[in-house]
Amino acid sequence: MDALQTFNDTERAMADAFLELMGVKPYGKVTVKELTGRCNVARTTFYRYFEDTYDLLEQIERRLLDRLSLYRARKASSKDDRAGKPFESMENWFETGMSLRPVLGPLMGENGDVYFKERLQAQVRRELNAMMDDDRAPKDRLRPYYVALLASAHIGLLSYVVSVEDGSQLISAHDMAVIANSGRAAYYRCTEGAPPISDEQLFGGWRKMRDREVGVHDRPWCVLP
Structure with missing residues (x-):
């Protein structure tokens, strides 16, 4: 069962990278630079989908709330x-x-x-x-x-x-x-x-x-x- 199934492949890659980084540091300290570097996505691509990391977090949480x-x-x-x-x-x-x-x-x-x-x-x-x-x-x-x-x-x-x-x-x-x-x-x-x-x-x-x-x-x- 995939909570992020409504994300496309690029969005999913960035969401996965964000969650991985959250495992080692507070979510508020995760930067777009290290996130995109981790999943090998250009920063311009990130901003095509999300305003910032807080917007990404909100979209992840919204999908989880729907599933739960x-x-x-x-x-x-x-x-x-x-x-x-x-x-x-x-x-x-x-x-x-x-x-x-x-x-x-x-x-x-x-x-x-x-x-x-x-x-x-x-x-x-x-x-x-x-x-x-x-x-x-x-x-x-x-x-x-x-x-x-x-x-x-x-x-x-x-x-x-x-x-x-x-x-x-x-x-x-x-x-x-x-x-x-x-x-x-x-x-x-x-x-x-x-x-x-x-x-x-x-x-x-x-x-x-x-x-x-x-x-x-x-x-x-x-x-x-």
Whole structure:
């Protein structure tokens, strides 16, 4: 999965060089001269596509934000198989994030753009609110706290995933979705006044399959695989 697939070959070469340099120095200190020298592109060619390195960074981040959309409401797209399916959406989000590790690593690392993580978290919060709207959760005083908890879980897990150097230490996107979903499960199963919600809507189709495999029908929500 290529986050920069909408770049042409020349743009992609410059974006790759920029991300490589970001791995060794703060993005604000990367110059056009060293960037173009690294990818063997003329400076005039760089300015044909980008105003400066900050413009290049913005275009990279915009594409990543598009790819890292967490949730589409049921009404948003009848053609999207994940629309209105929270758990499946979370699982897909982590799967996408894992596939984007080569790009997200330098961007979310110590030399990356802190503002990008803030933008991503704001986007995740908006989409989590849409998710809770679909679940008919009340807009009460508790809701923003649960949204903050869930958003922090998603961003925190993604930040950790892109920083892991040994790929063998990574867990699956499914297991990360289970972890991130635990706060949502706590809200619907343990909070007085939370609306009733089915196991399928809360845990996705995997829960029914899992219970069938192990012969459990009344499994407590907090027992994770």
